[in-house]
Amino acid sequence: MTGTTDGAIWDQVVTLHGRVESELAKTIQRRHGIGLSEYRALCRLASAEGGELRMQELADLIGLNQSSVSRLVARLESSGLTRRAHCPNDRRGVYTMITEEGRAVQEKAAPTYHETLRDALDSATGDQRVGPLVTALRA
Numbered sequence: 001m002t003g004t005t006d007g008a009i010w011d012q013v014v015t016l017h018g019r020v021e022s023e024l025a026k027t028i029q030r031r032h033g034i035g036l037s038e039y040r041a042l043c044r045l046a047s048a049e050g051g052e053l054r055m056q057e058l059a060d061l062i063g064l065n066q067s068s069v070s071r072l073v074a075r076l077e078s079s080g081l082t083r084r085a086h087c088p089n090d091r092r093g094v095y096t097m098i099t100e101e102g103r104a105v106q107e108k109a110a111p112t113y114h115e116t117l118r119d120a121l122d123s124a125t126g127d128q129r130v131g132p133l134v135t136a137l138r139a
Contacts, residue, residue, distance in 0.1 A: 009133075012129065012130050012132075012133045013133065015129060015130050016124055016130040016133055016134065019120065019124060019130070020117065020120045020121065020124070021036065023116055023119075023120040024036050024113065024116050024117060024120070027112060027113075027116040028109055028112060028113060028116070031109070031112050032105065032108065032109040032112065034079075034081075034105065034109065035075075037062060037064065037068075037072055038072060038075065038076055038081070039106065039109055039113060040062045041058060041062055041069075041072055041073070041076060041082075041096075042076070042081060042082075042098060042102050042103075042105060042106035042109075043106055043110075044058060044061045044062060045058070045082065045096065045097070045098035045102065045106075046098055046102075046103055046106050046107075050097075051097055051098040051103070052085070052095045052096065052097040052098070053095065053096060054093055054094070054095055055069055055070065055073065055094050055095070055096060056069075058073070058096060073096045076096070076102065077096075080099060080101050080102075081098070081099055081101055081102035081105055082096045082097060082098055082099060082102050083096070083097050083099060084096055084097070085097055121134050121138070
């Protein structure tokens, strides 16, 4: 019985996640011209000590593999939102650092992200498939 219950709960989580991620991605892209992963990377960098993280640490924090985070950081760099630096103690270690322009983009997009998240969750409460999950998560 537990497996069935766990499966049903997980299905609700996946459905809710997909719905909310889709809304966030569309809105952030439309209003700010960046992808959702780019926004999340900028948020993690903005809140990191010194505005920098090792590439692998950033990958872990935003749920990407090393190859995907490398492409993501390359896009951010080409837009002037981050820059790379080598670790002074270990030349193999690569850091990515948020720029002032990156901070400005992240700060401007943050209210959009939070508003869209709230609206997507509010909307989901009316869906019998995921509404009880949203209510439980917000409790």
